Every structure is written in structure tokens, then in C-alpha cells.
Amino acid sequence: MTTRIVELRRGILKKNDELAAGLRQRFTAAGVLVLNLVSSPGTGKTAFLERTLRELRGHGAHAAALVGDLETDNDARRLAASGAPVRQINTHGICHLDAEMVGKHLDGWEEIALEELDYLFIENVGNLVCPSSYDLGERIRVALLSVTEGEDKPLKYPTLFNSADAAVITKIDIAEPCGFDRELALQNIHEIRPGIRIFETSAKTGVGMEEWLRYLEEVRG
């Protein structure tokens, strides 16, 4: 049974890669920078993204978000408070987003035209394992890690950190009560992905957001 699973999984990932390649062409043609945000549940992806959307809006940029969850549209409702267009993808038990879900939800989205967007953020399902294998056509994959989670996460979930283009440390404002060992965390991230850009942020206080926004502009070019 294991062989059949491996073959089937390979087939699914191949099909996903093809769909993702199509999405990537579409995104490039539209001139929109697409980012895929991956982290554990509870890292604070939604709070970080809500603040990012709000600040981008303040800078006059056009940004939208697709947000994946097993159930509920809590995150879409929270993100909508930023004023940006947001659409929820409910996976109903699937522990990751795939390119097909993203394509479908873009097609049916009356509110936005890709050509008018500067940024599209895709907030993945909270999971450090499976999302790593599914390309969504993004240009930038962002691995998020909070100061509450333990500094060894990059070593324990190498596939995510190894496939990420940027790392964001969240909840920096509570680093001290959490006993967060900053040096060790940075060292572990660099061990898995040498030279990766790392942002140390707090969605609550705004620390690190300016540098993050500058990076977004840089990459968008």
C-alpha cells in the first residue's frame, strides 16, 4: 500500500505543479506579486497579514488576500477589517491549500481583477508540514515562526524553512516573558536556509513592519 500511496502522491503533486505553473504565468502577466504565508496554527499569520494589508493601503498600494482554513470564515472577517478585498477558502478537512483551490477561488472572485492588484497574499492553512509540498504559483514563500513556539522549529520542519524565500518572526513584543532565545532561533533558521531574509516583527506594536514593507516593495520592483 505504501508504494501505491507514494505513486499517487507523486501524481497529485505533479498535477499541482502544472496548475501552479499556469497560475504563476497568470500572476506574472498581471504584474501582481503573490506571497504564500505558511506557519503553525497560532503563529499569528492573520494578525501579521491584517497589519500588512492595512499598512500597504496606507501607502496607496493595492493588496488582496485569499485565506485558507479547514472551517470557519473567522480569518476572512478579521482580515476584511483592513479594508482590503479578502476571500475565504474552506478546505473542509484538507490540511493545506493547493493550486486548484487557489485557481477556483480567483476565478469566481468578482470583487478583484488581478491586473489592478500590486500584491496578493495567500494565507495557508495552519500547518508546518503539508503546505510545504504544494506550490500555489507564488513568487515568495514566507515561513512564519512566533517567539512562543520554540527555537528548534526550523530544524524540526526543515522542508518548510528550506523552501521559503523569507522568514518572519512574529510576536516579538512578548519575546521576553516567553524566554525567546533570539540568537538560537536565527542560527537555526540560517542552518536550514543560509542567507534567508529574516524579519522580526510585532503586529501589535508595529515593530519590524517598516522593514517588511520595504522588502515587499523591493521584491515587487
Place this chain on the structure above:
Amino acid sequence: MTTRIVELRRGILKKNDELAAGLRQRFTAAGVLVLNLVSSPGTGKTAFLERTLRELRGHGAHAAALVGDLETDNDARRLAASGAPVRQINTHGICHLDAEMVGKHLDGWEEIALEELDYLFIENVGNLVCPSSYDLGERIRVALLSVTEGEDKPLKYPTLFNSADAAVITKIDIAEPCGFDRELALQNIHEIRPGIRIFETSAKTGVGMEEWLRYLEEVRG
């Protein structure tokens, strides 16, 4: 392809259920209480378990732990500091433990005899989704949630909370800087699993551990 996946998944889960039933008989015959600890990565399962093992030892109870991770044996080494026998299961990319892995690692474990144990803890891979579907033969499934994670986790991951026998809230010592809304968290847990026993704990300060240990003794009978 989706139909084939669903069928194959059903086959795998059926096989797992059979193996888990065998394990459960074995555990019952040996008189050992087996608990399966499930949470997001970074909730503090290992710190909570390390303190539990240490305090049980102080009470003269015999406890051991199996600990699942994709890679590394960091957790096994941390847990071993409690003095209890600990064995690491590396899943090499699989995002959950299954009954077969548990059976295999018990069989090759020279250090312990199930009959001599009072408690066996199985620390699952950090993941709120897939472990919910895999019975490990445990008698008690424990869902853990930290004060740093957001009070809506039970609503977003209903399968786990709905299949749990007990819920443990961790890192209570940093509830305040995290802005944790206790009432909302309790309400959300009870909405998914009415009447479930909930323990509010800190592995750092020891708050709530006494009640948790009393519960373990109670269930063991």
C-alpha cells in the same frame, strides 16, 4: 483522482483502526494507561510532558513516553531529563503518528515492559489536522492549546477537539502579555466538545499540574 484518494485513505484508516484495536487490547491487558497528546507545533507539549513525567516520578508512579517528530531527537533528549524512559519516533516527513509506528517502536524497546508501567504518554507530531484521524490505541486523547495561539482554534480544528477526552491549556503564566481571553477559549472548547475536562496549566510555574495529576490517577483507577 479524488475518488481514488478517498478510497485509499479509507483503506489506510481501516487498517490503522485494526492495528490500534490490537494495541488497545495489549495496553488494557498490561494495565497501563495510554494517552495521546496532540497539539499545534509550539504549544508546549514537550515542556508539559516533561513536567508531568517528573512529577509522576516524584509520586512513585512508573511512566514512559514515545515522542513523534518529523526529524531530530531533540524532544526525546529533553524528555529524558525527567528520568523516565523515552523513545523517539522519527516519521521522516509523515505529519502524524499511526498505530503501526507505535507498535513497532514498542516492540523494539528493550528498556521497558508495558506490564511494569502505570502510564505511557505518546507525544504526537505537532499538527492539529492529521493526527485526529489516527487512533493509536490510546485510552485518553488530550488536545493541547496554548494561551499564545488564539482562542478560536477549537472552532477551526473541530475534529481534534471533538475527538479529545481532555483539553489542556498551556503557558497560563504568559496569559496576560498574550492578551488571552480565557472565557472565550473555554466557551469555544465547550462549544465543540460539551463537558470536556479542561486543565489550565503552566509547565514553567507548575500551576494546574496538581489537578492534572489527580485526573490521571482518577482515570487510571
